[in-house]
Amino acid sequence: MKIYTRRGDEGQTAVIGARVSKDDVRVEAYGTVDEANSFVGDAIARMRERDGQKYSDLIEVLTQIQQELFDVGSDLAVVKGKRPYKITAEHVDRLEEWVDRCLQEAPSVKKFILPGGTPVASSLHICRTVVRRAERRAVTLTLNDEINHEARRYLNRLSDLFFALARAANAREKIEDIQYERGREVFR
Amino acid sequence: MKIYTRRGDEGQTAVIGARVSKDDVRVEAYGTVDEANSFVGDAIARMRERDGQKYSDLIEVLTQIQQELFDVGSDLAVVKGKRPYKITAEHVDRLEEWVDRCLQEAPSVKKFILPGGTPVASSLHICRTVVRRAERRAVTLTLNDEINHEARRYLNRLSDLFFALARAANAREKIEDIQYERGREVFR
Amino acid sequence: MKIYTRRGDEGQTAVIGARVSKDDVRVEAYGTVDEANSFVGDAIARMRERDGQKYSDLIEVLTQIQQELFDVGSDLAVVKGKRPYKITAEHVDRLEEWVDRCLQEAPSVKKFILPGGTPVASSLHICRTVVRRAERRAVTLTLNDEINHEARRYLNRLSDLFFALARAANAREKIEDIQYERGREVFR
Numbered sequence: 001m002k003i004y005t006r007r008g009d010e011g012q013t014a015v016i017g018a019r020v021s022k023d024d025v026r027v028e029a030y031g032t033v034d035e036a037n038s039f040v041g042d043a044i045a046r047m048r049e050r051d052g053q054k055y056s057d058l059i060e061v062l063t064q065i066q067q068e069l070f071d072v073g074s075d076l077a078v079v080k081g082k083r084p085y086k087i088t089a090e091h092v093d094r095l096e097e098w099v100d101r102c103l104q105e106a107p108s109v110k111k112f113i114l115p116g117g118t119p120v121a122s123s124l125h126i127c128r129t130v131v132r133r134a135e136r137r138a139v140t141l142t143l144n145d146e147i148n149h150e151a152r153r154y155l156n157r158l159s160d161l162f163f164a165l166a167r168a169a170n171a172r173e174k175i176e177d178i179q180y181e182r183g184r185e186v187f188r
Numbered sequence: 189m190k191i192y193t194r195r196g197d198e199g200q201t202a203v204i205g206a207r208v209s210k211d212d213v214r215v216e217a218y219g220t221v222d223e224a225n226s227f228v229g230d231a232i233a234r235m236r237e238r239d240g241q242k243y244s245d246l247i248e249v250l251t252q253i254q255q256e257l258f259d260v261g262s263d264l265a266v267v268k269g270k271r272p273y274k275i276t277a278e279h280v281d282r283l284e285e286w287v288d289r290c291l292q293e294a295p296s297v298k299k300f301i302l303p304g305g306t307p308v309a310s311s312l313h314i315c316r317t318v319v320r321r322a323e324r325r326a327v328t329l330t331l332n333d334e335i336n337h338e339a340r341r342y343l344n345r346l347s348d349l350f351f352a353l354a355r356a357a358n359a360r361e362k363i364e365d366i367q368y369e370r371g372r373e374v375f376r
Numbered sequence: 377m378k379i380y381t382r383r384g385d386e387g388q389t390a391v392i393g394a395r396v397s398k399d400d401v402r403v404e405a406y407g408t409v410d411e412a413n414s415f416v417g418d419a420i421a422r423m424r425e426r427d428g429q430k431y432s433d434l435i436e437v438l439t440q441i442q443q444e445l446f447d448v449g450s451d452l453a454v455v456k457g458k459r460p461y462k463i464t465a466e467h468v469d470r471l472e473e474w475v476d477r478c479l480q481e482a483p484s485v486k487k488f489i490l491p492g493g494t495p496v497a498s499s500l501h502i503c504r505t506v507v508r509r510a511e512r513r514a515v516t517l518t519l520n521d522e523i524n525h526e527a528r529r530y531l532n533r534l535s536d537l538f539f540a541l542a543r544a545a546n547a548r549e550k551i552e553d554i555q556y557e558r559g560r561e562v563f564r
């Protein structure tokens with residue numbers, strides 16, 4: 001197996017259905033999804049280190065999300081018309097169900113919370129914010145090209161899920177989230 | 189509590205005082221501050237894991253910084269004129285004092301050092317570089333719109349503080365920073 | 377030692393040979409290399425935590441890479457003509473040798489793998505994707521200015537090395553990489 005092909009040495013690269021500059025917003029978009037996915041891998045690794053048992057349900061959810069982030073990535077990598085999209089509204093609905101389930105585990109808050117807590121929770125907040133960056137890049141792509149609308153909605157809801165997962169993780173370890181003091185009540 | 193409102197599904201979102209595209213430089217700026225803040229949360233989590241006692245003073249400083257990064261974030265989120273800014277020159281002065289205090293703990297160096305050392309120090313170097321990214325995004329925002337000048341200075345000085353904190357953390361664990369060999373003396 | 381000079385407070389900063397805006401693509405490029413380097417520092421820290429012995433060869437390789445990322449960074453920081461470049465084709469060749477050696481340790485795969493596994497492997501996947509971001513920024517710089525071609529090739533190959541390192545790390549801990557299910561065979 002040879003993974004380096006030297007074909008990217010001139011700053012151009014292959015997407016599905018075309019050849020573009022690595023500076024292209026499309027490459028930036030799925031590249032950021034790939035980065036987000038790596039942080040999800042790290043969150044899983046930390047859950048396993050900490051106590052696989054305690055987090056087995058969340059590890060399962062996150063592993064499925066890793067698979068789906070590849071679906072998102074290939075939807076963003078494909079030049080329109082080249083093949084059917086993979087992410088559908090059902091994927092987004094399922095994320096919403098998970099958000100609801102996770103938030104039930106944690107006491108409700110009215111104010112912003114400091115991103116942190118246990119190593120697992122802090123890594124979930126990192127996932128949250130990197131996924132939000134990926135969403136912003138997908139939005140930038142939208143302004144330049146047609147993309148799978150559901151893939152973008154998926155990223156939007158996924159960052160909410162990471163917020164919920166971080167709160168659930170802290171709740172499971174009996175760690176209270178610290179509120180942002182100088183803010184007003186922002187959550188309803 | 190329902191955190192997903194589905195209002196961001198079309199790629200637009202709310203800032204304080206307006207509705208903008210998620211591709212907007214303002215959203216990019218405070219979104220990056222949020223990301224930096226999550227890495228600060230991770231640095232704190234690692235300090236607690238390693239030995240809360242040994243780092244209690246730094247945990248306190250970093251927790252205050254997490255609060256202040258929300259102040260920075262809301263200053264960047266607010267469309268000019270909508271409300272008074274939160275970050276002032278005094279915040280920046282305090283950062284400078286902390287920089288001085290932390291650097292005193294570590295042997296002085298003349299050359300660049302490799303970002304790393306203990307898990308705590310390496311995570312502080314990550315904070316340093318992500319805060320620098322946030323500063324660059326705040327500068328980009330400045331070129332497009334008026335922002336709180338002190339918030340940008342705050343980010344600038346904060347990355348210096350993370351450099352100092354990383355060095356202090358390694359010093360506390362008796363780890364010597366490795367110098368960049370092929371460079372010249374850059375620090376005075 | 378005073379590291380804050382307050383000279384960057386107005387959003388301008390020094391590169392080697394000029395003064396530019398912090399919004400400049402050049403600053404973004406070496407700033408991202410600095411960020412990538414910090415994640416490399418974290419990968420090393422995790423290897424040491426886990427079992428320095430088991431990873432001593434990889435720690436050595438990664439420490440050399442940290443040195444070389446400063447070479448890359450200074451090549452990107454220098455305005456053309458100001459001084460000779462540091463990174464050469466030989467550096468890239470050596471990366472390719474390391475890729476080959478690392479991939480031999482892991483069973484070959486045909487499909488994409490989920491970025492993750494052990495804490496060491498997941499941090500190497502983070503390095504992989506942040507280095508790819510640095511490569512994209514170097515490509516953007518190329519479109520605006522002349523840069524050291526070999527520094528860009530170095531970044532390209534370095535992300536392949538992190539893929540190989542992540543696979544080797546999992547193999548050493550007898551962790552099987554999970555394949556992306558809904559994809560086709562992509563590796564030859």
Ligand code: B12
Pocket residue numbers: 001002003004005007014015016017030031033034069070071072073074075077082083487488489490491504535536537539559560561562563564
């Ligand atoms: C997109 C992409 C990525 C994305 C994945 C996006 C996502 N899903 O998230 C990201 C950025 C993650 C990625 C990462 C990597 N990638 Co990549 N990637 C690609 C790329 C461009 C497309 C792969 C893909 O998904 N193809 C989709 C399939 C379905 O497309 P296809 O096989 O061409 O199928 C088409 C046709 O055959 C037809 N078709 C398919 N099936 C059928 C069936 C029928 C019946 C019909 C009629 C037609 C048909 O339709 C398809 C669409 O046109 C390929 C290059 C390329 N153009 O193939 C490189 C490629 C696979 N990647 C490569 C590499 C090296 C990597 C990395 C190791 C790079 C790195 N250093 O990080 C990593 C590995 C990541 C991992 N975790 O395993 C190399 C592999 C080299 C090799 N040894 O063979 C490739 C070949 C690029 C290259 N260098 O030339 N990659």
Ligand code: B12
Pocket residue numbers: 111112113114115128159160161163183184185186187188189190191192193195202203204205218219221222257258259260261262263265270271
């Ligand atoms: C900026 C912002 C962020 C920033 C915070 C910036 C920072 N400080 O760093 C960031 C990016 C971090 C963020 C993150 C999140 N956010 Co947010 N955020 C907002 C936003 C746009 C503003 C919140 C804010 O600070 N308001 C400032 C207060 C002071 O403004 P205000 O309440 O409108 O007050 C105004 C007036 O009332 C008046 N006023 C106030 N007080 C007084 C007093 C007097 C006397 C007078 C006369 C006037 C007056 O002046 C103010 C300015 O106009 C709101 C949407 C919105 N427009 O409210 C969402 C919002 C609060 N966020 C939301 C969500 C979901 C999140 C996240 C969970 C998203 C995610 N998946 O990551 C995270 C949670 C982060 C956390 N750690 O807790 C949701 C909450 C939904 C809900 N359940 O209610 C909102 C409502 C957006 C939405 N979807 O509609 N967010």
Ligand code: B12
Pocket residue numbers: 299300301302303316347348349351371372373374375376377378379380381383390391392393406407409410445446447448449450451453458459
């Ligand atoms: C590029 C750069 C960086 C890059 C490094 C790039 C890389 N290699 O990856 C990055 C982004 C990583 C960085 C980070 C930091 N940096 Co810096 N950095 C610089 C910068 C712009 C250039 C440094 C450099 O490499 N110079 C290269 C040398 C060779 O250049 P030179 O000494 O000017 O040499 C020239 C001439 O003298 C001549 N020359 C040299 N040798 C010879 C020999 C002969 C015979 C002849 C004829 C000519 C000659 O040619 C050279 C080219 O013109 C300087 C500012 C500046 N312009 O010097 C700041 C500077 C060194 N950084 C500074 C700081 C504070 C930092 C950080 C702490 C910031 C932070 N908060 O993160 C970190 C520390 C990082 C670490 N790990 O140690 C400060 C130091 C302040 C101080 N106390 O003195 C400086 C001075 C900037 C400032 N604020 O004014 N930095």
Ligand SMILES: C[C@H]1O[C@@H](n2cnc3c(N)ncnc32)[C@H](O)[C@@H]1O
Pocket residue numbers: 131132133135136196201202203210215216218219
């Ligand atoms: C909670 C708040 O976060 C902001 N917001 C919404 N989407 C993103 C994103 N992808 N990245 C950063 N910030 C975002 C909006 O201002 C929203 O109101």
Ligand SMILES: C[C@H]1O[C@@H](n2cnc3c(N)ncnc32)[C@H](O)[C@@H]1O
Pocket residue numbers: 319320321323324384389390391398403404406407
């Ligand atoms: C130490 C050096 O780092 C660069 N520099 C200054 N501010 C930033 C930033 N926010 N991000 C990246 N690099 C920066 C300048 O080149 C400075 O001289």
Ligand SMILES: C[C@H]1O[C@@H](n2cnc3c(N)ncnc32)[C@H](O)[C@@H]1O
Pocket residue numbers: 008013014015022027028030031507508509511512
């Ligand atoms: C494996 C695939 O990854 C994409 N690719 C190549 N270089 C980069 C980069 N620096 N960042 C993100 N994606 C990249 C191309 O589409 C390539 O085919």
Ligand SMILES: [Mg+2]
Pocket residue numbers: 004005006008532533536
């Ligand atoms: Mg390549």
Ligand SMILES: [Mg+2]
Pocket residue numbers: 156157160192193194196
């Ligand atoms: Mg939302």
Ligand SMILES: [Mg+2]
Pocket residue numbers: 344345348380381382384
């Ligand atoms: Mg400075």
